Amino acid sequence: MSGDHHQQPASGALIRPFLDGERVGAGTGKAPAPGAANTSIRPFLVTAGRTASAEDYPVETQVVITPRGETALESLAFEYRDIVTLCAEPLAVAEIAARLSLHLGVIRVLIGDLQHQGMVTTYEPEADATEDVEMIMRVIHGLRQLT
Amino acid sequence: MVFDSSPEEQPTRRRPPVPVKLLVAGGFGVGKTTAVTTISEIAPLTTEAEMTSVAAGVDDASLVPGKTTTTVAMDFGRITIDDSIKLYVFGTPGQDRFGFMWADLARGALGALVMVDGRRLDDCYAAVDYFERMGLPFVVAVNEFDGVLAHDLETVRWALAVDPSVPVIAFDARRFLSVRDAVLLVLEEALVRARSRRAARQPGARRTGGDQVVAVAPAGQAPVGPD
Numbered sequence: 001m002s003g004d005h006h007q008q009p010a011s012g013a014l015i016r017p018f019l020d021g022e023r024v025g026a027g028t029g030k031a032p033a034p035g036a037a038n039t040s041i042r043p044f045l046v047t048a049g050r051t052a053s054a055e056d057y058p059v060e061t062q063v064v065i066t067p068r069g070e071t072a073l074e075s076l077a078f079e080y081r082d083i084v085t086l087c088a089e090p091l092a093v094a095e096i097a098a099r100l101s102l103h104l105g106v107i108r109v110l111i112g113d114l115q116h117q118g119m120v121t122t123y124e125p126e127a128d129a130t131e132d133v134e135m136i137m138r139v140i141h142g143l144r145q146l147t
Numbered sequence: 148m149v150f151d152s153s154p155e156e157q158p159t160r161r162r163p164p165v166p167v168k169l170l171v172a173g174g175f176g177v178g179k180t181t182a183v184t185t186i187s188e189i190a191p192l193t194t195e196a197e198m199t200s201v202a203a204g205v206d207d208a209s210l211v212p213g214k215t216t217t218t219v220a221m222d223f224g225r226i227t228i229d230d231s232i233k234l235y236v237f238g239t240p241g242q243d244r245f246g247f248m249w250a251d252l253a254r255g256a257l258g259a260l261v262m263v264d265g266r267r268l269d270d271c272y273a274a275v276d277y278f279e280r281m282g283l284p285f286v287v288a289v290n291e292f293d294g295v296l297a298h299d300l301e302t303v304r305w306a307l308a309v310d311p312s313v314p315v316i317a318f319d320a321r322r323f324l325s326v327r328d329a330v331l332l333v334l335e336e337a338l339v340r341a342r343s344r345r346a347a348r349q350p351g352a353r354r355t356g357g358d359q360v361v362a363v364a365p366a367g368q369a370p371v372g373p374d
Contacts, residue, residue, distance in 0.1 A: 146327060
């Protein structure tokens, strides 16, 4: 949003009230710092300013849509719908962030919201994968098959 | 595997593959993105992540006023191992005089491939230091630009002062089999660590302090013992 709307408009010109002066941050109760030019959308705008998710998902955490998510898909807005749509197939948190061109931290917050609402299920990596001899051997075996 | 779903929601029909990950680290321009591109089954993706950085100077760590957070781009790729395992390969962002704390990425990683440009060996010091401190298994891989090595591998090993048990290899980040074999070597190191950790947990095994990883003694440090 441009910051150049501080001048009173010419009489009769239409201007949305929140563009005129202090109430840019309407809803959050905070106005931006005086003189701070808003040159681009802040990445955390879509999270309403929240930067920390209750869940600190590892980047490779798999996210999948739930039946409730499928039912509610049409009612979801913007980024939420994009995420749930992508997760028809299990996707890693980092993949979702990359495909939607959103900051990893933003995606974590949004996925936390969606999980809380029961729209997606998350499968975090094994807590002790680094001690899982059998799994590491399966990875080695599988990778050797690739040529 | 940790099953983590909203309490009131039924799980989905199928269980997604278990994700495992490896890191590809090294200095700026060493070819990390090339290696990730070569090994990945999908076009590599880029996302932005927060990295906590601290000044890398080992001499004045106590003078560091505090951590700062930087947003950096991170490349990664994916390899489907089978129906139940997906391997992710994350290229950790390069650095110059700052050592990034890759805590977010390194958590749960099986190991790391530290890529080295033979003409700029010191670019990888931060990564080597970090993985040694973390006890994360790693392999040093010299990227052969144009098929020539600027140094022989023993010289590289000497210059990096890595533990004798750490593999130092040459590879070509543009060739699939070359990258695959380098990744396999990292996984074999991960296997060694997993076995030793498991052995340490066997009943009757002598417990060391807490969850302490078998520490790799810094190379170059004189062994202490009776003469």
